[in-house]
Amino acid sequence: DSGVTQTPKHLITATGQRVTLRCSPRSGDLSVYWYQQSLDQGLQFLIQYYNGEERAKGNILERFSAQQFPDLHSELNLSSLELGDSALYFCASSVAAVNTEAFFGQGTRLTVV
Amino acid sequence: DQQVKQNSPSLSVQEGRISILNCDYTNSMFDYFLWYKKYPAEGPTFLISISSIKDKNEDGRFTVFLNKSAKHLSLHIVPSQPGDSAVYFCAASAKDGGSYIPTFGRGTSLIVHP
Numbered sequence: 001d002s003g004v005t006q007t008p009k010h011l012i013t014a015t016g017q018r019v020t021l022r023c024s025p026r027s028g029d030l031s032v033y034w035y036q037q038s039l040d041q042g043l044q045f046l047i048q049y050y051n052g053e054e055r056a057k058g059n060i061l062e063r064f065s066a067q068q069f070p071d072l073h074s075e076l077n078l079s080s081l082e083l084g085d086s087a088l089y090f091c092a093s094s095v096a097a098v099n100t101e102a103f104f105g106q107g108t109r110l111t112v113v
Numbered sequence: 114d115q116q117v118k119q120n121s122p123s124l125s126v127q128e129g130r131i132s133i134l135n136c137d138y139t140n141s142m143f144d145y146f147l148w149y150k151k152y153p154a155e156g157p158t159f160l161i162s163i164s165s166i167k168d169k170n171e172d173g174r175f176t177v178f179l180n181k182s183a184k185h186l187s188l189h190i191v192p193s194q195p196g197d198s199a200v201y202f203c204a205a206s207a208k209d210g211g212s213y214i215p216t217f218g219r220g221t222s223l224i225v226h227p
Contacts, residue, residue, distance in 0.1 A: 002156060002158070004156070033214075035217075041219060042115075042117070042202065042217040042218050042219040042220060043157070043202065043204075043217040044217075045214050045215070045216070045217075048214060056214050058214065090156055090157070092156070101147070101159045101162065102159065102215075103159070104149075104156030104157045104158070105156050106154065106155055106156050107156055
């Protein structure tokens with residue numbers, strides 16, 4: 001158990017819909033990262049938050065947004081969903097903004113039908 | 114354009130033998146490298162890392178070697194155990210705005226046969 005909690009574990013939704021993925025980081029970790037893993041792809045970095053502020057941005061679509069709340073949990077919002085958005089979405093956390101070692105949650109498997 | 118490449122999608126090894134997983138990178142700015150292990154239905158788990166100022170880092174049965182001139186790193190597992198069967202991801206990062214964001218390869222699936 002990494003200490004990072006992601007909910008829900010599975011999500012099935014229709015095209016055009018909007019979903020919210022939630023992540024609770026390990027106790028004491030200030031930094032949260034979101035990654036997307038599509039079929040046969042590596043982990044694609046989406047976005048990082050540190051202590052409530054956006055820290056770094058990767059290949060995140062404009063239809064996607066995220067935020068980190070004062071209690072340090074984070075949410076990833078995916079809107080106008082397309083079939084190609086079906087993937088595993090991982091959240092990771094680390095103590096500092098420097099990602100020398102991140103702890104990953106179990107992921108949320110999103111299926112868009 | 115893949116900056117971190119794991120060219121072998123899978124590797125099969127006998128228990129007790131050495132497993133060697135390879136990783137190549139193209140970005141010369143990368144200066145920190147990590148290996149993660151992932152079991153099915155779980156998130157990746159950090160395994161071992163190496164800074165570019167070193168060429169070797171060892172942790173128990175796991176050793177990572179870095180060849181900066183060749184832009185190549187490898188993970189050696191000795192001896193391999195059936196419980197090591199998992200997908201192994203190589204990741205590399207470079208300081209950018211004060212934050213290291215790892216770029217991951219596509220992973221190599223290791224199967225260790227009893």
